[in-house]
Amino acid sequence: MKGQLPQFALTLQREAAAAGVLIKDIQARDTPSTLDALGRAELTLRLRGSYLAERQVIREVLSRHPHVTMRNLRMQRAEAGPEVEATLVLSVWSRAEATPSPVSR
Numbered sequence: 001m002k003g004q005l006p007q008f009a010l011t012l013q014r015e016a017a018a019a020g021v022l023i024k025d026i027q028a029r030d031t032p033s034t035l036d037a038l039g040r041a042e043l044t045l046r047l048r049g050s051y052l053a054e055r056q057v058i059r060e061v062l063s064r065h066p067h068v069t070m071r072n073l074r075m076q077r078a079e080a081g082p083e084v085e086a087t088l089v090l091s092v093w094s095r096a097e098a099t100p101s102p103v104s105r
Helices: 002-018 051-064
Strands: 022-031 039-049 068-077 084-094
Touching: 002 022, 002 039, 002 051, 002 084, 039 051, 051 068, 051 084
Parallel strands: none
Antiparallel strands: 022 039, 039 084, 068 084
């Protein structure tokens, strides 16, 4: 998953920008998958935009990316203006990549 995170972050930024939402910051923490457990990257995003636009972005991200779940959401009015600032924590799940089995001779 680690190599896919930058591409996924760009996708999120494009989707947010299309809705008029600014992603102010993205932080990532990666837990690699193992044979016994799914991998998980936790993304913390700081958003700024209208309430309706932020709701739209969250709904679209969760519907377009079935491997993503929302872990936490905190919204508050921006200090100035009608905008809302949000902190969104997403979990991006991944499976262990298959490793080729050794060839018997």
